[in-house]
Amino acid sequence: MVVEKEDLGLSLSLRRFPEEINRPSSLLQLNLMPPSSSFSTSLPFNAHKASSNWIHNFPPSLGGESEASRVVAAGAETRSLFKGIDVNQIPSSPTGDCCEEEVGGVSSPNSTISSLSGTKRNSSERRDINNNDQLVALNNNINGDHEVEIDDRTTSSHGIISDEDDGDGSRKKLRLSKDQSAVLEDSFKEHNTLNPKQKLALAKRLGLRPRQVEVWFQNRRARTKLKQTEVDCEFLKRCCENLTEENRRLQKEVQELRALKLSPQFYMQMTPPTTLTMCPSCERVGPPSSIPSTTTIDRVRSRQVTATAHHRPGAAAFDPWASARPIITHRMFDGLLQPRS
DNA sequence: CCAGATGCGGCATTACATCA
């Protein structure tokens, strides 16, 4: 697998904790988001529509012209694998027929058409039919001239459908070659869903069944989402830790205050505020915020300030989410804020 | 307008290949 885990296309920026928060370099950034702005693993979207806007641009340029290709870290390395692959050239079938014309005439080795009783088929069976697995036969026959370099050590197990894979009903797992994975990965970076034409073209290019391409994209989306979920969980975990810490601190403070309350000197030591300020919003009165807060008692005074300071811009009220909130959370809603094109 | 068919993606799960 040429694609590393870190190359899943997700992005994350996690702020570190309060002691580091003021340092500009304290942003912990993980690149876990796909470059496509229309993509959000946290938000379901109509992939039919989402994929339709690149139909005219498909196949994605593998020569480095596309914007998305430039931004991916592994792009250069990946693209180098595609030398000699003419994405616009459809491999010619031995029969010279177009794939669409093949659809009706050739049966898929894995197709269950012949076993159907005429009642409603399950989705997989429908896909086998609808996704033109009949093209498989075509692709099976073009192994000799497909353009992706195949590791000859395991050619039959690298996604190229060979005759021995057919018909026995066994669930042979085909390992995609590095080049095939790279091409799929690059396509995924362009868009994470495929329309039928794109799927067919990609399948034909790679010598795979359309169903295999479809499954690869499905699994790839699942991996991306899983990665995003892990990121979200990490974020929530940090929030929980912050809240726990704040709760512990407040509990301790309450204990201190209760202990002081028992002492009559507590009230004697409290100096009345010289000036009172009133919040224009809630009209609460509080002491001036310039009082230095070092002791617990001082914090008692200043807490009133904090309680009213939330109405003033720049108020430093406690925000348990702030120190753990990754920038990713903003991007998670990009799909809601940006109209889909 | 409506019911059924179709096509697709999401999701959970299985099964297999690979590796330490």
Next chain:
DNA sequence: ATGATGTAATGCCGCATCTG
């Protein structure tokens, strides 16, 4: 040999769209 891991593949479901 074996368990862990990664991932291709399967089955089912929901939703949107098409069609008669």
